[in-house]
Amino acid sequence: CAQAELFPHRIYQRGDGVNLTLPVSCVSRSGQDGSYDTPAGTLFSDAQRVHFGAALPDVATFELTHMVQDKNPPGCSGHGADTDWIKTVKVHSRLLSAFWGVPL
Numbered sequence: 001c002a003q004a005e006l007f008p009h010r011i012y013q014r015g016d017g018v019n020l021t022l023p024v025s026c027v028s029r030s031g032q033d034g035s036y037d038t039p040a041g042t043l044f045s046d047a048q049r050v051h052f053g054a055a056l057p058d059v060a061t062f063e064l065t066h067m068v069q070d071k072n073p074p075g076c077s078g079h080g081a082d083t084d085w086i087k088t089v090k091v092h093s094r095l096l097s098a099f100w101g102v103p104l
Helices: 094-100
Strands: 009-013 019-023
């Protein structure tokens, strides 16, 4: 079986003038909740059987008909409630934010 996936990418306009196109992290973009999964916004196809051989076509066609939805993060991501064991601390870095062109 084979399946096609198209991961979302983001353009970072860095403060040093270099622009980078990088894939979106597989960590929840809602606040790095530690769940490593396919990032929200990823497009994917249904799995299908693909056969290879000399007498078969060299091309398999896939339709990206599904999209991974964003998940509600747990408390440790900074968007949920604190617990006895988990406390949320957010720190903004002015220097890193200026360099990467996004709030960090």
